[in-house]
Amino acid sequence: MVIVYVLIGLAVLAAFGALHWYVWRRLVRDTTRGPGLGRRAGTAAVVAGPVLMFAAVATERAGAPFWLQQVLGWPGFLWMALSIYLLLALAAAELVRPLVRRLTDRGTTAAAVREVVPVPAGAGTSAAARPEPAEPAHPVASPHAAAPADSDAPPTSAGPSRRLFVSRVVGGAAAAAAVGTVGYGAYGVLRGPSVKRVTVPLAKLPRSAHGFRIAVVSDIHLGPLLGRDFCQRVVDTINATQPDLIAVVGDLVDGSVKDLGPAAAPLARLSARHGSYFVTGNHEYYSGAEQWVREVRELGLHPLENARTELAGFDLAGVNDVQGESEGQGPDFAKALDDRDPARACVLLAHQPVQIHEAVRHGVDLQLSGHTHGGQLWPGNYLAELANPTVAGLERYGDTQLYVSRGAGAWGPPVRVGAPSDITVVELASRQA
Template identity: 70%
Template sequence: MVIVFVLVALLVLAVLVTANWYVWRRLFRDTTRGPGWMRRAGGVLVAGGWALAVGALVAERTGAPFWLQQTLAWPGFLWLALSIYLLLALVAGEVVRPLLRRLLERRARTETAVREPEPEPVPVGAPPATPDTPPAAEGPSSPLTLPSRRLFVSRVVGGAAAVAAAGTVGYGTYGVLSGPKVKRVTVPLARLPRAAHGYRIAVVSDIHLGPVLGRGFAQKVVDTINSTQPDLVAVVGDLVDGSVKDLGPAAAPLAQLKAPAYFVTGNHEYFSGAGQWVEEVRRLGLIPLENARRELPYFDLAGVNDVSGESEGQGPDFAKALGDRDKARACVLLAHQPVQIHDAVDHGVDLQLSGHTHGGQLWPGHLLAAAANPTVVGLERYGDTQLYVTRGAGAWGPPTRVGAPSDITVIELASRQA
């Protein structure tokens, strides 16, 4: 097992080194002449950016001093996102590169043909040309030589890739920092009574308060939830990336939620001290559902711990949360990860609300998310159980989303008897 882990780690390291060498080559070596300072600066930038990214990840997971986490997080995580889109843009540029070269070569041949007129006929009896005859005046400047063409193409492709990557990351970061948008989904439940038709649940997940997203971001999330005037708020995990000591003030705006709010743990709570956070959200007025159920007037609301809690003996217990309930009543389950849907089906849940996937967060991350989750985003049916997965309100790692905008979803329950 150890040998397999080492081989996989070496493979991942080799891929990362190769990818970064490629980025350095296309952005700096191929766009400059000679081993000048630009190439050295490019090497320092690429290596330094990854050193900051690794440092930010390690500092967060090891509980380093919070000021150090904040210092490393912004440049490190943004470089992580930027490097992804630099690589993708440069790979896409490989398609453009030969086309641009051919265009320049065709233009060069055309210009050469224009500059070389047909030779004028020599009159009969005219003296032959001698070496002292002055040469004809040169025409327009000569077209780009082959080395110059290659340099020009490399600069155009490299510059365009850098602009595209920076623009993509900048726009994706602006989207996260601006706060999540509201998404509305209607979900019919067969066992929901007519009196509950139109009942609204605001679903928020993956806020990821931490060294990047702090109290101001939490306030935006709370204000957005309150503006929808829900009947109930469901916070389905990954609220924080850090300890209560460091992030307690950042989470304080949750006390301003106007509707009854319920909370279940996500995998990141177990990296951050799940027990302490359960007590903290309870202090803020939220109701933790730790493998527990509440019988609300119109339906049962249940919650299970995240599967990451199994390592601490606090994993999900569906039997405890759902085993003795009245099956005639509709049941809504809060469970952080979509993979928990199969247990929900076995226990006759009507609707499971989840997060975790971030919708992929950074395109094409949705492909990886799809490989690990039955549903990446949206509403799907599994037997008699429906699963809704929100993209989440915040972001983990880079405070950036591309192709997966953040959201707070307002689920409007519909009774089939209405």
């Protein structure tokens, strides 16, 4: 079994190296004239990027000193996102490259024709009267005939070769597109989540609970990159919606209470008429779930560990994340739901959308989840669809509805593309109203 893991690891490293070699070839080798300063600087960047990326991942997984995780995290995880979009942009550029080449060839051919073909001195001069041009004693080579159109010959004084020109235009456009995409995606994360509003009708909800508003926030992912200031922006955004209840649906942190306790402190200022509730996500079990449950309780949140509370108009239940099974603390739907009154509406907090099937079997009316990040980095949403019944938004499964938030923060690269972060205000609607 160990040999299999080693072989898989080597195959992944080989593929990773091949992809970075392709990036280096298109952006560095093909766009520089020789082993000069530009090529050396480009090569250093393409080598340093993946080294920093692996170092950032390794220090976070190994629980290295928090300051070291912060120092390596920004360049390492940003390179992770940048390398994805460099590859996508360069792959798309391969389709454009022949067109750019054809256009440059046409321009060069037209210029050569204008240079070689003489303009007649007078339209009225007869062919017999025109003197035959004398042949030069030594043929003069045209600068355009010095090398074939696709030549890699050194550039003349007039400028770089056509191949070099095309590589610079196409490679520059691809690099600009990738950098712009990652930059805008990072800005979207750092400025904080936007607010979405969704109305969910529940058949069992009494008229008295019509319009009850739950602020759903998931996947804040406080860690080396997103800290106290980010947490404060999330808290301020939630409080501005003036919800009746706040549901923190897992993956609050990526790190220990010791390192991230100060970053999570603004959660104590969450404000809702019926309080704030919390369930674990898979990342809590990577970070010390028991310690974090105690911490959020001290901050004023109410952990629902396979438990239920009765509110005016409906039951609110919560189950642990499936990752807790590795520690004997997995989800227990029977403990949370079996002894409740089935005539009452039930809202369940469960981090992962895959828990919807158990929710349906236990007669839950609405499950609120996160976990997917909406894919976070396009086209990651297509991969997320393979592992989750719903990636984002509201869907129905039998008599149970499932709402999946895209989350407030980001994991790994502090970047989102095609999946903007959100805090969702879910307004419950009674069909009796």
